[in-house]
Structures are given as structure tokens and as C-alpha cells.
Amino acid sequence: MNVLSAAFFYQDHLSLAKSLLGKILVHEHYGKLLRGMIVETEAYHQSDPASHSFSGITKRNAVMFGKPAHAYVYFTYGMHYCLNVVAMEEGIGAAVLIRALEPLEGLETMMKRRKTDRTANLCNGPAKLTQAFGISKAQNSLNLLSPPLYITQGRHVELKSEIVSAPRVGIKKAVDVPWRFYLKDSSYISKK
DNA sequence: TCCCCGATTAACT
DNA sequence: GTTAATCGGGGAG
Numbered sequence: 001m002n003v004l005s006a007a008f009f010y011q012d013h014l015s016l017a018k019s020l021l022g023k024i025l026v027h028e029h030y031g032k033l034l035r036g037m038i039v040e041t042e043a044y045h046q047s048d049p050a051s052h053s054f055s056g057i058t059k060r061n062a063v064m065f066g067k068p069a070h071a072y073v074y075f076t077y078g079m080h081y082c083l084n085v086v087a088m089e090e091g092i093g094a095a096v097l098i099r100a101l102e103p104l105e106g107l108e109t110m111m112k113r114r115k116t117d118r119t120a121n122l123c124n125g126p127a128k129l130t131q132a133f134g135i136s137k138a139q140n141s142l143n144l145l146s147p148p149l150y151i152t153q154g155r156h157v158e159l160k161s162e163i164v165s166a167p168r169v170g171i172k173k174a175v176d177v178p179w180r181f182y183l184k185d186s187s188y189i190s191k192k
Numbered sequence: 193t194c195c196c197c198g199a200t201t202a203a204c205t
Numbered sequence: 206g207t208t209a210a211t212c213g214g215g216g217a218g
Contacts, residue, residue, distance in 0.1 A: 042199070044199075050199070051199085052199075055215085055216095058214080058215080059214090060213085060214060060215090074199080075212080075213070075214095076198055076199070076200070076212090076213090077197095077198060077200050077201080077210080077211070077212080078198090078210070078211030078212035078213075079200080079201085079210065079211055079212080080200050080201075082199060082200085084199085097199055099199085125200070125201070126199070126200075127199095127200050127201065128200090128201080168199070169199075169200095170198085170199055170200065171198090171199060172197095172198085193217105193218090194216105194217085194218080195215105195216095195217085195218105196214105196215100196216095196217100197213105197214095197215105198212105198213100198214095200210105201209105201210090202208100202209095202210095203207100203208085203209085203210105204206100204207075204208075204209090205206080205207075205208100
């Protein structure tokens with residue numbers, strides 16, 4: 001089913017953020033198959049003051065500096081988890097935050113976890129999709145090349161006509177840097 | 193050790 | 206538009 005291989009993830013944070021749009025995130029969790037198309041991402045890099053990796057490697061962000069194609073899951077605001085895909089070669093702190101998905105499979109499980117029956121409200125935010133997909137600390141540092149957590153090819157996306165770039169959400173540094181990317185016509189993104 | 197605040201969300205007014 | 210919820214990371218002292 002066209003699982004993306006390691007070579008795909010050896011891109012810089014910006015091209016990986018755009019390349020991931022239209023791809024399918026899959027989580028095989030407690031016997032359930034959860035799938036969603038990536039419709040919104042943000043890029044982060046060690047040269048960027050808004051990035052966790054900006055101040056160098058620590059216990060928390062070490063995965064960001066590790067090999068690409070791994071999951072960097074962090075805990076924030078005392079209650080939320082966010083999922084990143086590590087980019088670039090080992091030694092460089094770069095990753096792509098997955099901000100929103102279009103739910104494709106396993107909707108009943110997602111609805112139960114999110115306590116809503118509105119499809120558009122299941123995965124339209126970075127902490128919403130980790131809740132819907134059952135992603136938490138346990139998934140931090142997991143390899144994204146095989147079950148239980150992996151990414152498949154998905155649909156073709158026209159780079160210039162379908163992707164919008166904009167400033168990132170919820171940060172206080174580098175607020176004007178347009179490193180948020182989303183599918184222009186998707187109704188599953190976190191914010192207009 | 194203390195203290196501030198965050199790559200958020202939902203429930204308010 | 207405003208704010209509570211809730212806790213770990215990390216800089217300051």
C-alpha cells in the first residue's frame with residue numbers, strides 16, 4: 001500500500017512540510033486502523049527562534065536531532081500532545097509539525113476519543129489529531145516506516161496551485177515567517 | 193528550588 | 206474576545 005520509505009524523509013524541513021501534504025498518516029492502534037490525509041503542516045529548524053531545537057539538543061527535543069522518518073511527540077500546555085515528523089539528516093534539529101488531517105478511516109474510534117460526532121472537528125488541530133489517533137508519549141521516537149505508525153503515498157498535490165503558505169500558528173517568535181502550509185481547498189484545516 | 197510560560201483547546205461572556 | 210485547565214522544560218537565582 002505504498003508506504004513511504006526512508007529516502008523520502010531526507011529533505012529539508014520546508015520541502016518535507018510541502019511534500020507531506022496529501023500523504024496519509026496511518027496508526028494501527030489496539031486493533032483499530034486509523035487513517036487521515038495530511039492537509040496542514042508547519043516547518044521547524046534549529047536556526048529558527050520558534051523551534052524547540054533552537055537552543056540546542058536537550059532530553060526533550062533529542063529526537064528532532066536524530067534520524068529522519070521518526071516521530072517527535074511533545075507534551076504541552078499541561079494536557080496536549082503534538083506530532084512532528086523528523087526531517088533532514090542526523091545531527092540537524094529539523095521537523096515538520098502535523099497540524100491537521102482529513103479523517104479517512106476509523107472515524108467511530110476518533111469520534112469516541114474526541115467526544116464529538118462532527119467529522120470536521122476530529123483532526124483539525126495538532127492536539128486534536130493526536131487525541132483522535134491515540135498518539136502520546138508512547139509514540140515518541142517511533143520509526144515512521146512500518147506499523148504501528150507510518151505514512152503512505154496518498155494523492156498527488158500540485159505544488160504551486162494547491163498549496164498555500166502562511167505564518168505559523170500559536171508562536172511568539174518569528175511570527176512572520178511563512179512556514180505553515182496547507183491544502184487550499186481543504187475544509188479540514190485548523191484555521192483559515 | 194523557584195517561577196514562568198508554552199508549536200492548544202473548549203467553554204465561557 | 207477572554208480565560209481556565211494543567212504540568213514539564215529550562216532559565217534564573
